[in-house]
Amino acid sequence: MHPQLEILLELQDLKTQQRELVEAAEDSSHEIERKVFRVRPEDAAAQLQAKIEEMEATLAPDIANRYRVILDRRARAVAPVLSGICYGCFMTVPTALPQSNEEIRWCEHCGSFLYFVD
Amino acid sequence: MQLTEFFTEDVIKLDLQGDHKDDILKELISLLKLSEKSEGILFKMLKRRENLGSTGIGRGIAIPHCRSLVVNHLRVAFGRAKDPIDFKAIDDKPVSFFFLIVAPPLEVSNQYLPVLGKIAQLCREPDVPEKLAKIETPAQFLELLDQKQV
Numbered sequence: 001m002h003p004q005l006e007i008l009l010e011l012q013d014l015k016t017q018q019r020e021l022v023e024a025a026e027d028s029s030h031e032i033e034r035k036v037f038r039v040r041p042e043d044a045a046a047q048l049q050a051k052i053e054e055m056e057a058t059l060a061p062d063i064a065n066r067y068r069v070i071l072d073r074r075a076r077a078v079a080p081v082l083s084g085i086c087y088g089c090f091m092t093v094p095t096a097l098p099q100s101n102e103e104i105r106w107c108e109h110c111g112s113f114l115y116f117v118d
Numbered sequence: 119m120q121l122t123e124f125f126t127e128d129v130i131k132l133d134l135q136g137d138h139k140d141d142i143l144k145e146l147i148s149l150l151k152l153s154e155k156s157e158g159i160l161f162k163m164l165k166r167r168e169n170l171g172s173t174g175i176g177r178g179i180a181i182p183h184c185r186s187l188v189v190n191h192l193r194v195a196f197g198r199a200k201d202p203i204d205f206k207a208i209d210d211k212p213v214s215f216f217f218l219i220v221a222p223p224l225e226v227s228n229q230y231l232p233v234l235g236k237i238a239q240l241c242r243e244p245d246v247p248e249k250l251a252k253i254e255t256p257a258q259f260l261e262l263l264d265q266k267q268v
């Protein structure tokens with residue numbers, strides 16, 4: 001896997017986790033983490049935010065630019081590709097594109113970075 | 119929805135070999151049969167979740183969990199350690215029983231939190247640790263889930 005794609009994936013997983021921690025609704029991750037695992041969601045979210053910022057600083061400048069541009073428009077920078085479909089926009093990814101994570105690719109429709117799921 | 123819908127015999131391992139938290143997490147992940155790269159990313163995410171606070175909920179049980187792009191649908195596994203492991207659990211007791219739950223960030227059917235909730239509910243039942251200790255085959259684990267009607 002392209003090392004920058006790996007960072008993008010981790011960033012997105014961290015952001016997913018953080019977003020869920022701050023959404024306090026009934027039966028939410030926030031509530032489960034608090035009640036079952038005795039985690040303080042606010043502290044955990046702050047800890048994740050610090051990690052996110054630390055990792056964002058390790059993105060190469062051109063990748064970081066595109067990352068910011070995508071996040072200005074969309075909630076997530078990386079879209080998984082399953083069965084040839086970009087889950088950012090649900091359009092077909094051209095089969096001419098090698099289905100590989102060894103290079104950084106983005107969707108020509110929605111602009112998301114693409115991650116081909118195993 | 120029942121937990122038996124998500125567990126199959128091949129994701130149940132009753133003799134985890136690891137004697138450290140990291141080894142145990144890796145062994146659990148390996149039950150999911152992902153690529154090596156995906157396993158590595160998942161391990162990092164589970165570790166990050168553990169760093170926020172142990173998923174050891176007491177009475178010898180831990181529920182490591184996270185969401186990650188590396189899986190395309192909800193995945194679960196169960197493992198039992200040969201010897202109890204120091205997992206920094208909330209009651210400070212060592213952990214023998216591990217329920218792993220991993221889900222993609224977006225799920226159409228939204229099963230992650232309900233499954234996490236059901237496993238937590240199962241683990242609160244007084245006789246569950248004792249029953250998990252006595253199980254001899256993966257099939258018996260599935261029978262226990264069935265009996266408990268979770």
Ligand SMILES: [Zn+2]
Binds near residue numbers: 088107109110112
């Ligand atoms: Zn797209």
